[in-house]
Amino acid sequence: MQNCKPVATPMALNSKLTVPKDKSACIQDETFDYRQLLGGLMYLSVCTRPDIAFACSQLSQFNNSFDRSHWIVAKRILRYLAGTINCSLCYVKSINCYLRAYTDADWGNDENGRKSYTGYVIKLGNNTINWESRKQRCVALSSTEAEYLAIGDVCKDICFIKNLLSEIVNINIPCIVFNDNQSAQRLLECREFCHKRTKHIDIRYHFVTDLIKNDSVSVKYLSTDKMIADVLTKPLCVQKHCSFIENMNVRVMPTISI
Template identity: 40%
Template sequence: MKQPPGYEDPAHPDHVCHLQRSLYGLKQAPRAWFKRLHDFLLSAGFSASKTDVSLFHYSAHTSRVFLLVYVDDIIMIGNDATLVDSLLQRLSSTFKIRDLGTPSFFLGIETLTVSDGILLSQRRYMEDILHRAGMTDCKPLATPAAITQTVSPTTTLFDNPTQYRRLAGALQYLTITRPDLSYAVNRLCQFMHAPTKEHWGLLKRVLRYVKGTLDYGLRLTKSISYDVHAYSDSDWAGCPNDRKSTSGYAVFLGTNLISWVSRKQRTVARSSTEAEYKGLADVAAEVTWVVSLLRELGLHSGAPATLWCDNLGATYLAANPVFHARTKHVEIDFHFVHDKVASGEFLVNFVSTKDQLADIFTKPLPAIRFATLRDKLNVMPHTPCA
């Protein structure tokens, strides 16, 4: 461990500290802490969610309270202010807590009020990333990835791989409120083991895009519908190095985006239909989890979830078992999409490529197309309400 700032030994400035024990207690300490909190919440009348172990919910007649735990940070929300206050008092009687009131800054995410809802922003975090990279005065760009620049393996390694990994990891946390960065950041993280100068240039381009969109965040508005619908897309053999495809999906609850991902597929797809079908299986697994959580909380509308795919072959494959004879090489676990459709839990519909919102998660796009999809994903600049 390096010498703490302000306590350096002037005679031995290069010496390090020899730790006698762990700085943060025993390895099992986090589990012991969560068990204590878990037991107390159950005794206070909360029910532990089976879908998400960090979520607890409390019901009393028409009053509902939800409590979400992240280590020792807790956020509580409910439709009865009196009930929330009484539960906070019970919590403070056992644990030393500090009530910060209405959430404004939680885990680096700032909650801003806009005219039609709230905006989740990480502006301070973005400014910190730019400061660490020495790019606070860089020239902004309209997109995080160029459509003309492909990533190919080179032998000229970047001379500071630790800095590359640190910044790429920081950008990963930024995708919590910035789904428009998911594809570019996912591509950067594929070269953590041996980043080159070319990869460093790609990372700097992402930072220049961040510089131009500091005011942007994820907007959440009140929705009159609790229907779940999702968009799935894949870029067949998009990686020039291993010819694997990139899948992406966006899951909406009503009008709000609640889950998204951009990732490279594990195996090489032999056709565009196979690549799209694998992407459809990924989003089906995520939607299954979302629906399970909504049912547990009593918020599910009961309507089947709708999956939108822009490949007719994959759409037919999910609904017609005859086509399975042509896909014997596809792993069995991908075929559970058909079972979900047959049971009536999912509806798989075709959507044109023009209206495919998940297109932003699979490939670089021109500036106009990128901005259009970004707006449809509810990534908006902060405009204070009047």
């Protein structure tokens, strides 16, 4: 793949991966190093390239049942990396000491089990320090529920990060969580959870309201066009993909003169 033709996004727009219906179509040939390739891509997505996190998360669900379509998507990520080989997650010095989290969910994205996808980005000052792209553990019955569960997931990581930072700098750093679903926003502002459409939601996700009451976090609405976590929940067009990863500080690394 050294001389491959680069592409602008890790996954094609509207692409969907499914389990092969015909088990005989699954690739068993040892010449296809699917697992080894995916392991290397996962290493990149965890360390310095959050822009491929969603694609890697999608492919990792087919370790034991992949066919040629999955292999082609995996090679597309290599083509994307070939075109952005000088890009990486960059950190810049900042005097701003605040936490910002961006969370999004794509409702029913998984066609194999109709589970939704959670994506979130946590930034300290202007620097991205944590990100996640994963399938939710339960089936959400509405987009509101999917977004609500995503907010609960990111708040668990925020609690850990706030506790860690409080031990290091001995101050309580404020945090704002941005989401792009107004119904989930209103649900968080309610004191009661008896609505027939939401009372089935597992109680462990309601702890976010306690965090809001204790001023540990505040949740605010942000339009979808500015929601950078969207790149961690679905394939996007080139313009949105480039804009969002730029806001995540994935960019061409500056040259350092010695």
